[in-house]
Amino acid sequence: MKQIMPGLLSTAVLLALGASAQADDIELDPSTGLRMTVDWELVRNNCIACHSPKLITQQRGSKSHWLNVIRWMQAKQNLWQFDPDTEDRIISYLAENYPPQANRRRAAIAPDLMPPNPYAPPTHEAD
Numbered sequence: 001m002k003q004i005m006p007g008l009l010s011t012a013v014l015l016a017l018g019a020s021a022q023a024d025d026i027e028l029d030p031s032t033g034l035r036m037t038v039d040w041e042l043v044r045n046n047c048i049a050c051h052s053p054k055l056i057t058q059q060r061g062s063k064s065h066w067l068n069v070i071r072w073m074q075a076k077q078n079l080w081q082f083d084p085d086t087e088d089r090i091i092s093y094l095a096e097n098y099p100p101q102a103n104r105r106r107a108a109i110a111p112d113l114m115p116p117n118p119y120a121p122p123t124h125e126a127d
């Protein structure tokens, strides 16, 4: 049992990393899962003290979305203030690596596959 545990653990870690990998060649930091592009260390150093990095890596948004998240944490969650240059680099990293995605929700169900709408206005074709 003792001998197989490390094997199982590393398999689980590899699976977890694989699941969050994206379809490009950018390396993920093994301990946080952050995409290792310009300024990723800045995000690691400022953004994972209070919560799992997964809160970041599973989120998507534009620069203004990420800025709103930061302002909310500063107002409600004791996140510290950044100097403007640091804040800009953090937001650029986030918006470039975790940008908005159009297809995060399933497509709408085709109208002919929907049940009849009981609130639809009555049709008077027969009158």
Ligand code: HEC
Pocket (backbone or CB within 6 Å): 043, 046, 047, 048, 049, 050, 051, 055, 056, 059, 069, 070, 073, 077, 078, 079, 080, 090, 094
């Ligand atoms: C001082 C503590 C602290 C730091 C540092 C911090 N956060 Fe947070 N953050 C929080 C708390 C608390 C929550 C709410 C967690 C929850 O809902 O479980 C949160 C939630 C989030 C969420 C989820 C928001 C949502 O949509 O629910 C994201 C994304 C996030 N943080 C990103 C970041 C980023 C990016 C940074 C670095 C700029 C950062 N956090 C640094 C405290 C912090």
